[in-house]
Amino acid sequence: MALRVVVVDDSGFFRRRIVEILNADIGIEVVGTAANGLEGIEVVKRLNPDVVTMDIEMPVMDGITAVRRIMAESPRPVLMFSTLTTEGARATLDALDAGAMDFLPKRFSEIAKDEDAAKVMLRRRVRALARTRHQALSRPAARERPSTHxxxxxxxxxxxxxxxxxxxxxxxxxxxxxxxxxxxxxxxxxxxxxxxxxxxxxxxxxxxxxxxxxxxxxxxxxxxxxxxxxxxxxxxxxxxxxxxxxxxxxxxxxxxxxxxxxxxxxxxxxxxxxxxxxxxxxxxxxxxxxxxxxxxxxxxxxxxxxxxxxxxxxxxxxxxxxxxxxxxxxxxxxxxxxxxxxxxxxxxxxxxxxxxx
CATH class of the missing domain: 3.40.50.180 (Methylesterase CheB, C-terminal domain)
Structure with missing residues (x-):
């Protein structure tokens, strides 16, 4: 059974590109897309994907807020796409604190020198995160609970x-x-x-x-x-x-x-x-x-x-x-x-x- 993915990004071009790359893997299926964080939350609730890819800067609702909502309401692994800037770094770290599990640069040339290698890396990350979905259910609570033993x-x-x-x-x-x-x-x-x-x-x-x-x-x-x-x-x-x-x-x-x-x-x-x-x-x-x-x-x-x-x-x-x-x-x-x-x-x-x- 193919891994189910939802892609959330306000750029139609980037959404289509990610969908094409992931769907080229017979073991992965993009089952839905969204153009902003609020829409992404609803799509995730409705389609119950194994993994979500999420942009950070979007209209209506940004990716960090959306991740926080997803992890509170319907937890699952989220892969962020980030710009490799100082502000992009801070925002990505905020997203990881909110519950996202991993991130990749939004420009594929910054993932790997070869575009085919970058595509393989994206598919590999999605597959790895899908295997951790059961762990996502307990991550937010585990972070906030101090060790007392x-x-x-x-x-x-x-x-x-x-x-x-x-x-x-x-x-x-x-x-x-x-x-x-x-x-x-x-x-x-x-x-x-x-x-x-x-x-x-x-x-x-x-x-x-x-x-x-x-x-x-x-x-x-x-x-x-x-x-x-x-x-x-x-x-x-x-x-x-x-x-x-x-x-x-x-x-x-x-x-x-x-x-x-x-x-x-x-x-x-x-x-x-x-x-x-x-x-x-x-x-x-x-x-x-x-x-x-x-x-x-x-x-x-x-x-x-x-x-x-x-x-x-x-x-x-x-x-x-x-x-x-x-x-x-x-x-x-x-x-x-x-x-x-x-x-x-x-x-x-x-x-x-x-x-x-």
Missing amino acids: EPELTAPSARRAPVSATPLHSLRAVLIGTSTGGPVALQEVLKVLPKSFPLPIILVQHMPASFTPAFAERLNNLCQIEVREAVSGDVLKPGCALLAPGGQQLVLEGGAQTRVRIQENPPGTIYKPSVDITFQSAVTALKSQVLAVVLTGMGADGREGTRALQGQGAHVWAQDAASSVVFGMPAAVIDAGLADHVLALKDVGPALVKGFC
Whole structure:
């Protein structure tokens, strides 16, 4: 049975283009369209699609308001289309806070260099989000409900090979990698941490270059710890989270002080920034004195970097399937037997506090 999609956009040209691209996949069917957010809400109620694609700026009702209404009245995965500007970044982050699960640039040339590759990526995102529809039903409530119990650290069924793990009190940094669903997940994790959190944190989130400054600013405003976009030469310091800039790579360099270096992408790099590249650089810079955390995301970025860290004795946590928007990146780590513990998203922040504060 084909996945059912509703497309909401005020541009007739863009609606037709998205419909054509999605309907070219035999497993996807666009069952309805709408020209503004208010109309989109009604179409979604009437047609009950698996996924909704949504523009942000529209007449009558904007996409952010429409997402908030859809998630309150008939929750389901929503994919936003955004302009890659500073204001577009802020609006997209607002849409993710409202309940949207993922976003793509509205200009296809900004999704991939090749138009056919961009079309494949759009179809892949829609398919991935359709698989998460059952999770959308509980997401808004889960975000607002604080954790009031001890964090549960569950050992995965596929245990990693025995390695002499470094004691928690000897760790020098926390590395967190994520993709689809990551902006909301990182907010939930980092808001729990006190200003006195004793370790530096490195954040790698798949995100365009124009989005990471606004995202770092948002996290900094929401959290007690300091959060900012990383620049070359930054020294890792306790209670400070550095976000890898979009479109480039963050690597760690050892020495008397561990520093950040921002570099261009190696040929053939898919993810910009890449969790694997950052994690693998930590093997030399920090060796085993790391906690690597892999959160929600599509694909397997982070698995090989985690494998290299785990081989040194680093600690590895992964988010569980039930709380992941897309159980791709954490599943890759768990299935490879690399995770020490599997946690629900609501338990990650409290577990960090319990382990290090």
